[in-house]
Amino acid sequence: MLQKNRDLDLVICGSIALDSVQTPFGRVGDALGGSATYSSLAAAHFISPALVSIVGHDFPKRYLRLLKQRKIGLEGLLVQGKTFRWEGLYEFDMNEAKTLKTKLNCLETFKPCIPDSYTKTKFLFLANMDPSVQGAVAKKCPDAFVILDTMNFYIQNKKAELVRTVKLVDVVILNDAEARELCNEVNLIKAGRQILKMGPKYVVIKKGEHGALLFGEGCYFSAPGYPLEKVKDPTGAGDSFAGAFAGYLASHGQVDEPQIRRAVIYGSAVASFCAEDFSVKNLIKIDKTKIKERYEIFKKIREF
């Protein structure tokens, strides 16, 4: 059971998927995936988040049990039709997933059902999803500090909706290629500052192995990448980054620049664990001590 005062701290809205993924290091079929899954499992290391999402009647019970065990609130989880499925392939350079098949299924007509108590959440993380849906959810949580993640598909196909939604949120998280594409600007520093002008208080640009950049008014932070030698499956690393980022901030309540910088490092640490194994395997194996150890390594590797 969630404690009553906890489920108001962080609500995460996004997708839950069954992923079939192949990388040079192996493959998994119908593994637990989706933006809300990765991000809520990552956030759960800092706080008990509440989930707003949808699965099908075919969704394995053991995955539901796993989410419950991690103290993730499931009152906002709809069950309809068949679960969203994604099939992807990473080639040798592991840079970008090649999508082999997408079956949206129940996600296609997903209208988030937000329990009344959730609308008073202090923090809301809008994981990767249709920007119109993200915007509608943001409006239902008027007091929340809102963090938004997005992806190339929505930049290419729903740019106007995305820009409208970006105006409503406090933090935008996206990767380097997405930032360049959204702004039609090669220079990442310029792109970050342009997105800042669209409305949010902070912009985080994830750069994979190269770390992450944080932009705010009068604020610029460059986080190193974690020196990972073993990347087995990058799926969900970005979602884990954002989930840990949101979870860390929500667990502290207040948001200022030093906290946001630390949140970027915690996000990077958890994302690095995620990439070291398939699906959510490593996300549920690690604990606070291991995350803190990586946080300390991040301090050492950038010291001069």
Add this chain to the structure above:
Amino acid sequence: MLQKNRDLDLVICGSIALDSVQTPFGRVGDALGGSATYSSLAAAHFISPALVSIVGHDFPKRYLRLLKQRKIGLEGLLVQGKTFRWEGLYEFDMNEAKTLKTKLNCLETFKPCIPDSYTKTKFLFLANMDPSVQGAVAKKCPDAFVILDTMNFYIQNKKAELVRTVKLVDVVILNDAEARELCNEVNLIKAGRQILKMGPKYVVIKKGEHGALLFGEGCYFSAPGYPLEKVKDPTGAGDSFAGAFAGYLASHGQVDEPQIRRAVIYGSAVASFCAEDFSVKNLIKIDKTKIKERYEIFKKIREF
């Protein structure tokens, strides 16, 4: 005139060129260029380096005056035939130069002439050059702490010679694509550690906008990139990095991990200035105060 005790501290061996470069922000013709030029002008902000290189009889006197004004020792400068010329083009993304024309001229048969007093130098920087030539010079300076820079051309065409030369040196500097190519390894962390196993004490991988990585035994350092919004011409930025790195180390004499980390930051700072204008324009405009200012910005942007 160089002070007698100064010209033994840092010797730089490499090319001097007349560059014709076009970028989206303008063009220059027969501008001062070459690996030894950029690196010695960068090093000259920290120490008076001595140059070992070659130019043709057509080399403009004003460029020689410029080098002398910066207190760069020219006793090891040969004058033969015509000056090495390079023509390059940077397209919109400014990532990599497209070579339009190379005329090696006097560089083709260049045998470095090293004044006796130079062979006792404490630091030797082997700028981008044929690895056989670099190896011969390294052997002539047996007591020197040797820093080597290289490029994709030699990795592709003279890999065996390069690997032999790498064994002789203390620091290898190369960029991310070159490190991946030299090791046939996508993962930069693995590549850095592989190069370390070839013999040097330290390996520096330059990542352009993403900063630089330093590898040593039990040492790993990740330097952020400087947040540059205005890149006019990246030519020589890598040489400037290496020159400032070598100049900073030579000016302090002793080499330990904290100093090497600082040298990477000073290298990054000077390289960032270089890229902000064509040819060596900005390298000769800046001073120690401006470099130190950027060094302090590097401290602030990575703090958490």
